[in-house]
Amino acid sequence: MNEIQAFRFDNPLVLIGLAGLIPVIILAFLHYRRYRPDLGAFRASPGMERELRLRYVCSCLAFGLFLASLIIALAGPRWGRRIVPEYRRGVDVVLALDVSRSMEVREGDISRLDRALLIAHDFAEHAEGRLGAAIGKGIGVLAVPLTYDTGAVLTFLEGLTGSAVTGRGTNLETLIDAASRAFQTALPARQVIVLFSDGESLSGSLSAAIDRVLEAGITLVAVGMGSETGGPVPQALDPLSPEGAPLDTRGIPPISYRRGEILRGAAERTGGRYVDGNREDAVPVLTAYIRSLTPEAGVSGYHLETRPRQRLFILIALLFLGVSKGCEKRRKKLIP
DSSP: OOOOOSEEESSGGGGGGGGGHHHHHHHHHHHHHHHGGGGGGGTTSHHHHHHHHHHHHHHHHHHHHHHHHHHHHHTOEEEEEEEEEEEOOOEEEEEEEEOSGGGGOBSSSSBHHHHHHHHHHHHHHTOOSOEEEEEESSSEEEEEEEESOHHHHHHHHHHOOGGGSOOSSOOHHHHHHHHHTTOOTTSOSEEEEEEEEOSOOSSSOHHHHHHHHHHHTOEEEEEEOSOSSOEEOOOOSSTTOTTSOOOOTTSOOOEEOOOHHHHHHHHHHTTOOEEETTSTTHHHHHHHHHHHTOOTTOEEEEEEEEEEOHHHHHHHHHHHHHHHHHHHHHHHHHOO
């Protein structure tokens, strides 16, 4: 654990207010000088005169100490040490969407990407905690930083298409790296990346990305899109487009298959889970698993901190205020 200061203030600039007590003291002294002649009426009773002077001085002094204690309390004094538990705030989830050409393969009435967007959208609608989004083709991009504004993530998903990122091929390493950059290690929330992909990667090292995810304590959940039977990769409308999938020697588009075992292995290495994106209950399964990672009141660890002392100075301030008011009330009773 890092060493902490034995004595400090949370807001030290507030202590400048103590300088404002100087004119208050001067005004109280001037007021006392104006008040002294009135005590001449009690010179026949020296004991009462001394009591009135004493109570006046005590009243002013106690009020000044009340103001000083209040200013110190506002400055946030701290000293001493205590052990404080750290609680997880929930789950921070980044949706990592593979938007490469193979994700546009249609198997049935819908493409892999459109199916992934439907699952991601339905999951985001019922998600708890912060959400973010990353997309990747040849490179990975953090498109939506972590936010509590679910509407921003939903709007992004609704407008997302395969042409959102230019490039060629698939690089899941850069996609996962981009998603990982969304997390702030100083916060105690559980960190999860939900990867939507068919598992095909033409460049980069998925294994290297998983090594970095493991080191950062991030959990990967993989949602496999497509099927093992595969389907032909669609060509770009412009045959000269660099994004078009290359034809084989017979002029036939390549067949893309779901690499389920690769995705499953990557997820399980981080302690995460693999979800078949073709399942009708893919969204409930994904949602239930993410929620299972969130112990509502789980203690994630402990740390030392200096003990706050604001309450002590507030109590002292109230005590001095009571003394000041008491002296003033008694003084007024003595004056006929």
